[in-house]
Structure formats: C-alpha cells, structure tokens
Amino acid sequence: MATITISIDGEIFKVISRRAKKNLLSVKEQIEEIIRQSAIRTKAGVSAALIKTDDKLVEIFSRHKKGKRKRK
Numbered sequence: 001m002a003t004i005t006i007s008i009d010g011e012i013f014k015v016i017s018r019r020a021k022k023n024l025l026s027v028k029e030q031i032e033e034i035i036r037q038s039a040i041r042t043k044a045g046v047s048a049a050l051i052k053t054d055d056k057l058v059e060i061f062s063r064h065k066k067g068k069r070k071r072k
Contacts, residue, residue, distance in 0.1 A: 006031075013027075016030055016031060016034075
C-alpha cells in the first residue's frame with residue numbers, strides 16, 4: 001500500500017466528511033472509495049458522460065472533460 005499526502009480545500013473536506021459519515025466510513029476510506037470508483041471507470045474506458053452517478057466527488061476527480069469541444 002502506498003501513502004500519499006493530498007491537500008483538500010476546507011469546503012470539499014466538509015463534503016467528504018459528511019458523505020463518509022452517511023456511508024459509515026472514515027474520511028480516509030471515503031476518499032479511497034472515490035478514487036477507486038474513478039479509477040475503475042477510467043480503466044474500463046467507459047465515458048463518464050455515460051455513467052449516471054450521484055457522487056459529485058467522483059465527477060470532480062474524473063478525467064472526463066466536460067463542456068463543448070473546440071473545433072479545429
């Protein structure tokens with residue numbers, strides 16, 4: 001297992017803390033779950049736009065770019 005240190009904005013930390021409490025997880029476990037879900041979707045090659053998720057934090061950490069694409 002690797003140890004990684006991250007900095008999280010206070011407001012996002014509050015959201016993660018509330019979500020962790022709701023899911024009966026520690027903050028660390030909740031962050032690991034968010035990253036795991038994002039990694040699985042990326043590995044599967046499934047576009048984030050095709051996945052319906054109620055987890056805004058997964059969307060934040062997703063690689064999928066939102067918005068209109070620039071035309072060449």
